[in-house]
Amino acid sequence: MMIIMKSHATPQQVEHVIEHVRAVGLAVHLSQGIEATIIGAIGETHNLPTELFETLEGVDMVQRITQPYKLASRQFHPENSVFPLAGSAIGGEEIAIMAGPCSVESRSQIIETAHAVKEAGASALRGGVFKPRTSPYAFQGLGEEGLEYLAEAREQTGLPIVVEIMSQVQLDVMVKYVDVLQVGARNMQNFNLLRAIGETKTSVLLKRGLSATIEELLMSAEYILSGGNKQVMLCERGIRTFETATRNTTDINAIPVLKNLTHLPIILDPSHATGHADYVAAIARAGIAAGADGLIVEVHMDPAHAVSDGKQSLKPEAFAKMVKQVGQIAQIMDRRLASVRFPVKQ
């Protein structure tokens, strides 16, 4: 339920309404925008009459949020959430380009790649150290050793690091090192993990599940937001369909649909969405034209010898060309590519 305060409501009136919301056992989410102060009453509200709050002083109107997700809903938070990333502001005018290998393979590999993607215009470095592999016999990642290499790459380039977390067991070590916790497609509905991440202050990139609907993705975001962590970006990374020509099918529709339903920034992963290096740039361009707030792209110095996802990894030169094109499309959209201003963690 949203309690919209009158534009001239006093701080005392706002406080009084908040006390009433808490008194009926609901949690409060206060949103003080430029246009209006909105008090979100979160919890089981369907049996509560709106008159309970409508009659309080300073209240303009009370609206029910019709969607099952509340904090993620644009109804509840009409302005875009702007997401700080190494001094830039994603979700506003700036577009994030996160790039790097599927897996961190060695110290020299990640450091060399970090310099190459930065040179090409990336604003964040990605790299997996705990890998969700289909086969238990495939390379599973370097673990904490890989995090140390990523931290060193960040120190040298200033690029913030985006790393996938697979389990709560990894939370302490991940929070110590990473700037953005990536929740992979296979863990989108790992609700215990989402709750645990919700209790941290570390930014999150939540990927859409292999066969998840847009509403399910937003409900997963709600788990994180309801724990108090507001720094959530959503990621379209392709969904499973009957089509076999590509690894997944990019749901390009999801970008404007999500922009309409939620205030959270939307990132597109054209690498996992297509599974083929040849198609990555085309889908990246389409994503920015469709209104995405950023891209996460797999880049490898030597894709033929990558330990994972080589087929879909761009070489740095192809990545640089893609960034240039995407930058031009961003301009048409009255936006610009983010640039790194300072590292988030050292």
Ligand code: PEP
């Ligand atoms: C990845 O980013 O390397 C990855 C495993 O992605 P997804 O969870 O989208 O499959």
Ligand code: MN
């Ligand atoms: Mn990958």
